[in-house]
Amino acid sequence: MHRRLRSATPLLTALLVALCASAAFATDKEAKPSPADALTLYAGATIIDGTGAPAQPDQDILVRGERIVAVGPHGSLAEAKGATVKTVDLHGRYVIPGLIDSHVHIATPPNPKRAQAILRRNLYAGVTAVRDMADDLRSVGELAREARTGEIPSPDIYYAVVMAGPEFFADPRVAAASYGVKPGTSPWMQSIDGKTDLREAVTLARGTSATALKVYADLPPELVKAITAEAHRQHMMVWAHSAVFPTRPADVIDAGVDVVSHACYQAYQLEPVMLKAYEDHTPVHEDLLAKNGDDPVMAGLYRDMLKHGTILDATGSLFVQYDAERKAHPDRRPLRCTGPTTIRLVRQAWQAGVPISAGTDSDPDFKHVWPSVYDEIFFLTHDVGMPPLQAIRSATLIGAEAAGQAKDMGSIEAGKLANFAVLTADPLKDIGNLRSIRMTVKRGHAYPRADYRQVTKEEMGDDDD
Structure with missing residues (x-):
């Protein structure tokens, strides 16, 4: 045991170097965890929940912080009616798990x-x-x-x-x-x-x-x-x-x-x-x-x-x-x-x-x-x-x-992480409609597709391979 630990000790230096390395593209202002008490209502979407169940039209998803609080028919979630709830209208959109x-x-x-x-x-x-x-x-x-x-x-x-x-x-x-x-x-x-x-x-x-x-x-x-x-x-x-x-x-x-x-x-x-x-x-x-x-x-x-x-x-x-x-x-x-x-x-x-x-x-x-x-x-x-x-x-x-993470992700259910993708076209009619993505929500934070830009050759520098 002690021999193995001594042989691993030099790794600490390399690990500290990696921990201190600057992260490329880490300046994205949107990459921040959601406040734990923030409430957002994603309203009126057709939900494909990831379990294999049929799609459910006109559904609401209520998110607090990074987790889903409730899922139900549009307008049925009592907790979503407070003045502090931010509403995102998803009528005509399709939601799948991340x-x-x-x-x-x-x-x-x-x-x-x-x-x-x-x-x-x-x-x-x-x-x-x-x-x-x-x-x-x-x-x-x-x-x-x-x-x-x-x-x-x-x-x-x-x-x-x-x-x-x-x-x-x-x-x-x-x-x-x-x-x-x-x-x-x-x-x-x-x-x-x-x-x-x-x-x-x-x-x-x-x-x-x-x-x-x-x-x-x-x-x-x-x-x-x-x-x-x-x-x-x-x-x-x-x-x-x-x-x-x-x-x-x-x-x-x-x-x-x-x-x-x-x-x-x-x-x-x-x-x-x-x-x-x-x-x-x-x-x-x-x-x-x-x-x-x-x-x-x-x-x-x-x-x-x-x-x-x-x-x-x-x-x-x-x-x-x-x-x-x-x-x-x-x-x-x-x-x-x-x-x-x-x-x-x-x-x-x-x-x-x-x-x-x-x-x-x-x-x-x-x-x-x-x-x-x-x-x-x-x-x-x-x-x-x-x-x-x-x-x-x-x-x-x-x-x-x-990945051993089904307790927290993989389907759109109350209690799980708010990880999902918003599409403008039905993926059940054509799986190619995955490319109609308009927004990713990960741990309750939204990443609009419109904000995405490809990395430039200049940003990659010598790492452009």
């Missing part, structure tokens, strides 16, 4: 200007929370603090500590996210083997203020199970790749992890001989899937997910988009799955009733106007076949559950 991207990477390597530009862009497009899945937590922790206090306009950030086998830590991404520390020895990226004191390892992880552990790669089933049990004992969630290599998807699920990422990786369950290491990027043998209809092996996997309550962070749009890019650049190495196979796997999971969140694992250049979570929502509707109502639920309530 969107949640359940798979982002904002600091590998750390670049605060770029991260803040992307986070700001996402907030003004209706994204009120993200789940960061493995990064330099010295940077992510500070971004999360700034987002939570309103120092920067940003979704709230919930993040993970990585645990993986020793072989994984030769990955150059680890060095980029652990600069100044021997890879595998930092509290936020830990090398785990059979000799590791898991109680100490999870305690160190908790010290980063992470929400969860991410079980990443190169771990056998018994260690995946032991890590999960210890994390849950210490009240941390466990997020994992669908296949951890050499651990098969079925063993990852049976270990009791809370969320698995990448629907594609689930097809490794069909392999006669499982890949021994994450570093072996041999694609799944797609011809092993049933030629017609649902695959029976996948059906068994999805039954296990339902039994354990496991959420699928599908990241499907990533694979579909990469397929399209390879048509223009056929020399690029293929991913582990093609787009059509990924679509097939996610569709079968959804039809089996598996809860699916909207995670992206990619983000367009900060110069793009819209966030990549829109692409994942469009994937779920246009490719997988989800009705828009269910796709919105995936990007809101299921995303909140994946």
Whole structure:
């Protein structure tokens, strides 16, 4: 224990540097928490509440400070009739819960200007929370603090500590996210083997203020199970790749992890001989899937997910988009799955009733106007076949559950945070109407879309990549 703490001590210097770094774009005057006693009535909107229930027209939302006090038919909320209540007329508008991207990477390597530009862009497009899945937590922790206090306009950030086998830590991404520390020895990226004191390892992880552990790669089933049990004992969630290599998807699920990422990786369950290491990027043998209809092996996997309550962070749009890019650049190495196979796997999971969140694992250049979570929502509707109502639920309530935050966000309900987006067109008629956003409300504070401006090349300076 003392040896591990001494090895982490030099990190304090780097952490203090990160804490003192000036935040780009933090001068937005609107990025302030709402007064705790301020009352605002959002009146007359059609509400799509995120639970999957039908849209409710002509509804009022009463907000005090950062939370929703009440929701009800227009004019029915008695507390909304006081003289001090500010009213925002939303007749003819549509309100959905704030969107949640359940798979982002904002600091590998750390670049605060770029991260803040992307986070700001996402907030003004209706994204009120993200789940960061493995990064330099010295940077992510500070971004999360700034987002939570309103120092920067940003979704709230919930993040993970990585645990993986020793072989994984030769990955150059680890060095980029652990600069100044021997890879595998930092509290936020830990090398785990059979000799590791898991109680100490999870305690160190908790010290980063992470929400969860991410079980990443190169771990056998018994260690995946032991890590999960210890994390849950210490009240941390466990997020994992669908296949951890050499651990098969079925063993990852049976270990009791809370969320698995990448629907594609689930097809490794069909392999006669499982890949021994994450570093072996041999694609799944797609011809092993049933030629017609649902695959029976996948059906068994999805039954296990339902039994354990496991959420699928599908990241499907990533694979579909990469397929399209390879048509223009056929020399690029293929991913582990093609787009059509990924679509097939996610569709079968959804039809089996598996809860699916909207995670992206990619983000367009900060110069793009819209966030990549829109692409994942469009994937779920246009490719997988989800009705828009269910796709919105995936990007809101299921995303909140994946981040362990469903008590406070993910749906428009009394007692939850006032996190929602106001649209001028009905997203249930066309999910593309997400782009009709006129305002994001996060923790009770309004961010009008009209106030959004893209970051300039001059502001980015040398960080313009």
